[in-house]
Amino acid sequence: MRILICEDSVLLREGLVRLLEDAGHEVVAALPDTVGLMDAVTASAPDLAILDVRLPPTFTDEGIRAALAIRAAHPPLPILVLSQYVEERYASDLIATQNRPAPGGALGYLLKDRVADVAEFIESVERIAAGATVLDPEVVSQLLTRRNRDERMLRLTERERTVLALIAEGKSNSAIARLLFLSEASVEKHITAIFQKLGLDPEDGNRRVLAALAHIENIGPADTGHGIKGGLR
Template identity: 85%
Template sequence: MRILICEDSVLLREGLVRLLEDSGHEVVAALADTAGLVDAVRESTPDLCILDVRLPPTFTDEGIRAALALRVSHPSLPLLVLSQYVEERYASDLIAAQGGPLGYLLKDRVADVTEFVESVERIAAGATVLDPEVVAQLLTRRNRDERMLRLTERERTVLALLAEGKSNNSIAGMLFLSEASVEKHITSIFQKLGFDPEDGNRRVLAALAHIENSGFADPNTTNQGGLS
């Protein structure tokens, strides 16, 4: 797989290059900022792009804005965004955007090389992979949505695992259920939320985008993230 990296930290950037190449992938470009990102994507035609959320010059949202721009210029390009901490607003912007496969992981996940590389490969193959912490905050901050309140505790657990990119078989194993039971839970979840259960990975994006945009967040609750 051909991968483009945009990460300002030299140590993390070089570490990503090393572990991805050691895993048999080709890093076609490794950038320190977004200045030449569009040209690099056009010239190197990567199969997946990895971006940090905070990049020079302001170290605020350059990576997110670059990712959203790539969603417009290269809508089918799989994207993996890395973040130091959970920042709900940035995750929500990406989830709500239309486009190809998406990953949003905390940088701590890179330490587990095997799991990280598996996540990269699943995203490139079309999966949606969201960090469990991101999923937890999105679901918790929107728990006043009446539609979410229709879900049972088990259905919430299944939805969170789906958003992490887990397959039905994996969920069944983790929850000690039959795969048929998992499928019934999924059907029930999307009936209650008003989404088609046959939409593949987009059903996860649609559900989370719906939750985020429903406007039921408590204005007196502060963001537990804080930047990833």
């Protein structure tokens, strides 16, 4: 797989290059900022782009704006965004692009400390490149527990919220069953209940995580509450 990286930290950037190349992938570009990024994407034709949320010169939202620009110019290109902390608004902006009439390619949003688990990080990278949507469980838990105007989310039980967070992380039904010590039949019942309570059709062509998180476009300002506890990692 051909991968482009845009990360300002030299240590993390070089570390990512090493990890990915050791896993058998080719890093076609490793940039410290967004200068020349779009040209590099066009010239190198990567299979996946990995970007930091905060990049020079202001270290605010350059990375997320670059990701949105890439999504607009190269819709099919899978994108993985890395963030030091949960950036709820930025995650919402990216997820919103998946729910438009012409959605983009696969999407990942992970906290940087996930890189420390090399095997799981590489697995996430490969799943995203293959078309999966992978959201960090901490991002999902904060998005699902923040103050919102969508009363549908209030209908979910704590267990259903945990299952939904794992779905959004890209876990299969069997993996969720193992993590939560449930039978696959029980997991399927929880998922059916989630779709019913959110008024979503489980037969829709969109990925279930994207359908389940479609409401995010309508949520309000973030609270400083706690995320979902237990069973995520």
